Amino acid sequence: xxxxxxxxxxxxxxxxxxxxxxxxxxxxxxxxxxxxxxxxxxxxxxxxxxxxxxxxxxxxxxxxxxxxxxxxxxxxxxxxxxxxxxxxxxxxxxxxxxxxxxxxxxxxxxxxxxxxxxxxxxxxxxxxxxxxxxxxxxxxxxxxxxxxxxxxxxxxxxxxxxxxxxxxxxxxxxxxxxxxxxxxxxxxxxxxxxxxxxxxxxxxxxxxxxxxxxxxxxxxxxxxxxxxxxxxxxxxxxxxxxxxxxxxxxxxxxxxxxxxxxxxxxxxxxxxxxxxxxxxxxxxxxxxxxxxxxxxxxxxxxxxxxxxxxx
Amino acid sequence: xxxxxxxxxxxxxxxxxxxxxxxxxxxxxxxxxxxxxxxxxxxxxxxxxxxxxxxxxxxxxxxxxxxxxxxxxxxxxxxxxxxxxxxxxxxxxxxxxxxxxxxxxxxxxxxxxxxxxxxxxxxxxxxxxxxxxxxxxxxxxxxxxxxxxxxxxxxxxxxxxxxxxxxxxxxxxxxxxxxxxxxxxxxxxxxxxxxxxxxxxxxxxxxxxxxxxxxxxxxxxxxxxxxxxxxxxxxxxxxxxxxxxxxxxxxxxxxxxxxxxxxxxxxxxxxxxxxxxxxxxxxxxxxxxxxxxxxxxxxxxxxxxxxxxxxxxxxxxxxxxxxxxxxxxxxxxxxxxxxxxxxxxxxxxxxxxxxxxxxxxxxxxxxxxxxxxxxxxxxxx
Numbered sequence: 001x002x003x004x005x006x007x008x009x010x011x012x013x014x015x016x017x018x019x020x021x022x023x024x025x026x027x028x029x030x031x032x033x034x035x036x037x038x039x040x041x042x043x044x045x046x047x048x049x050x051x052x053x054x055x056x057x058x059x060x061x062x063x064x065x066x067x068x069x070x071x072x073x074x075x076x077x078x079x080x081x082x083x084x085x086x087x088x089x090x091x092x093x094x095x096x097x098x099x100x101x102x103x104x105x106x107x108x109x110x111x112x113x114x115x116x117x118x119x120x121x122x123x124x125x126x127x128x129x130x131x132x133x134x135x136x137x138x139x140x141x142x143x144x145x146x147x148x149x150x151x152x153x154x155x156x157x158x159x160x161x162x163x164x165x166x167x168x169x170x171x172x173x174x175x176x177x178x179x180x181x182x183x184x185x186x187x188x189x190x191x192x193x194x195x196x197x198x199x200x201x202x203x204x205x206x207x208x209x210x211x212x213x214x215x216x217x218x219x220x221x222x223x224x225x226x227x228x229x230x231x232x233x234x235x236x237x238x239x240x241x242x243x244x245x246x247x248x249x250x251x252x253x254x255x256x257x258x259x260x261x262x263x264x265x266x267x268x269x270x271x272x273x274x275x276x277x278x279x280x281x282x283x284x285x286x287x288x289x290x291x292x293x294x295x296x297x298x299x300x301x302x303x304x305x306x307x308x309x310x311x
Numbered sequence: 312x313x314x315x316x317x318x319x320x321x322x323x324x325x326x327x328x329x330x331x332x333x334x335x336x337x338x339x340x341x342x343x344x345x346x347x348x349x350x351x352x353x354x355x356x357x358x359x360x361x362x363x364x365x366x367x368x369x370x371x372x373x374x375x376x377x378x379x380x381x382x383x384x385x386x387x388x389x390x391x392x393x394x395x396x397x398x399x400x401x402x403x404x405x406x407x408x409x410x411x412x413x414x415x416x417x418x419x420x421x422x423x424x425x426x427x428x429x430x431x432x433x434x435x436x437x438x439x440x441x442x443x444x445x446x447x448x449x450x451x452x453x454x455x456x457x458x459x460x461x462x463x464x465x466x467x468x469x470x471x472x473x474x475x476x477x478x479x480x481x482x483x484x485x486x487x488x489x490x491x492x493x494x495x496x497x498x499x500x501x502x503x504x505x506x507x508x509x510x511x512x513x514x515x516x517x518x519x520x521x522x523x524x525x526x527x528x529x530x531x532x533x534x535x536x537x538x539x540x541x542x543x544x545x546x547x548x549x550x551x552x553x554x555x556x557x558x559x560x561x562x563x564x565x566x567x568x569x570x571x572x573x574x575x576x577x578x579x580x581x582x583x584x585x586x587x588x589x590x591x592x593x594x595x596x597x598x599x600x601x602x603x604x605x606x607x608x609x610x611x612x613x614x615x616x617x618x619x620x621x622x623x624x625x626x627x628x629x630x631x632x633x634x635x636x637x638x639x640x641x642x643x644x645x646x647x648x649x650x651x652x653x654x655x656x657x658x659x660x661x662x663x664x665x666x667x668x669x670x671x672x673x674x675x676x677x678x679x680x681x682x683x684x685x686x687x688x689x690x691x692x
Contacts, residue, residue, distance in 0.1 A: 001313060001314065001315075001316065001317075001320075001385050001609065001612075001613060001616070002312055002313040002613065002616075003312060003609065003610050003613035003614075004312065004613070004617065005312060006312065009312065061312065061313075064312060196687050196688070196689065199689070200688070200689065200690060207690075207692075208689075208690050210689040210690055211689065211690040211691060211692045212692060213680070213683075213692055215689075216679065216680065216683035216684075216687075216689050216692075217676065217679040217680075217683065219683060219687055219689065220630070220678075220679040220680075220682035220683045220686070220687065221630070221679065223627065223682060223686055223687060224607070224627050224630045224631050224634070224682070225603075227607060227610075227627050228603030228604070228606060228607050228627075228631055229603070231603075231606035231607065231609075231610060232599075232602060232603055232606055234312055234314065235314040235606060238312060238313070238314040238315070239314065239315075247595075248598065248599050248602050251595060251596070251599045252599035252600075252602065252603050255596070255599070297592060299595075300591070300592050300595035300596060300599075301588070301591065301592070301595070303595040303598060303599070304585075304591045304592075304594060304595045304598075307573075307576075307595070307598060308573075308576040308580070308585070308594070310585050310591050
């Protein structure tokens, strides 16, 4: 047991954070969101610096290191499918596929995160996965207020591709849950930091709002949820995404995400809803993440199945 | 980061489990459900801890000079986890080994160490904690029990409240005001007082938590030598702050809650309730709370393993444990329905322990204050 980053991990995290300072961040995310664009430049920068393949997912803590990168990108509000192409696809398929990558399950007509920009779609179908190459014209952009570019993939395109075979669906779901949870952790941390910073400055009734105990306790509760989510994610990543640990991490993190949305917005007041205030870049995404894989109830069902054999 | 147990740790847990399986009597569950204040559990705790001591497990995390083996904190946490999951057969002695002993090591005189530490490490002694007073609960600094100096003697007057285990305790670790002119942190001292000292009177406060759970302890002209003082006179607050950092995470509540939840899932299955997706959802939610509490508690142990000074990780873990305990306690009563209402039943016994989680060893609100100030850096009100 050791809860501290080792030297390699610290170095990787430091390097990706420095890159993100230059190539990502909330203002850029807000600007891209206004045009429903994907951040190809960020992907290029990450690939050029070698982050896509820096981490050997087969190595002892490779999955954990990739997860740390995913979390850092989410904190910086990166508009990239890095979690899907550099973690989920590589880990679940054992090979890299053309990015950007979109992940889908359930209703085939539902909008998909990064669906309009992806070159590969991984579609979970019961216990199988279809790997669908996408080209221009295979998807229509879908307008959204939830912080990610969405797209709806045509029926024709969905019929293409190759199936990976029985068992691949369960594996992919586990890595997908880990990725969602890691993105939620990074996003929650940033939303909470943003709110705490604001409440230290904003004065009402002659004092900073953040000095009121009614406000402090709610923020303190948020940090218990965020820190708990973080370490559940790290543990699940370290053990290479087993069903129970990933379902547990995702169920806890995405339930926490709902609380974080409510509290950060409530405590930030009206300014929190505006595009001039940074909070929306993270907060809206929390619900987008919470909609994938049937959200909290899907994660909890998976947890109960793994833990108690509930069918 | 590393989240796997080492081979040695795994072996240690397996050995300890095997020992528990062998040593805990067949009717242990019924004994445990009487609660830690019951006569039968207090008596068992003495036998159990002697046995742990004989096997070198009771205080293995202590330094070698005090009879320990200086094992990493993880080793002791495994025992804590297994004990809590099994109704804490150590009884009140978990306090001795987790924080009273370490506080004596840090602040005690040579005589105090020579007297108390071997008693604790051999499992021969029960302690209780005399902190809260009728007018000093969360605001502990408001305490008024006085120890007036009379030569080499302190004369103690006042009362303590909410004290657990006091009916069986050999010693009480007592907070008193030695400077009557101060009402602040300064002027408080810590005394290690034998419970058989004349002038101490104990009264049970009947409660819904369980038999002999809470007591009031009255001190009327209780005379003790000044040599029972732990740490410098009037500066006991520092001693207590040090001790509390260790106390607040001493209880592996998540471990008991998680085991209770697994058993609840079995009860629910037998009643066909796992067909109900709402029941499954609630069970899984409670499981996530237990797991989050486990990770945050491990983080505190990790901090200790790295020899970092205690931080607000402790408070984060305490709040998470409280949330987990409540969730499991409430769900157990809800799912088992009217059966939960019978005194001593599985659900009832669990609920009575769970319902104190947010109050025992410091109210959740105080933990949240500390997180807001020290972890989030929010300004004072």
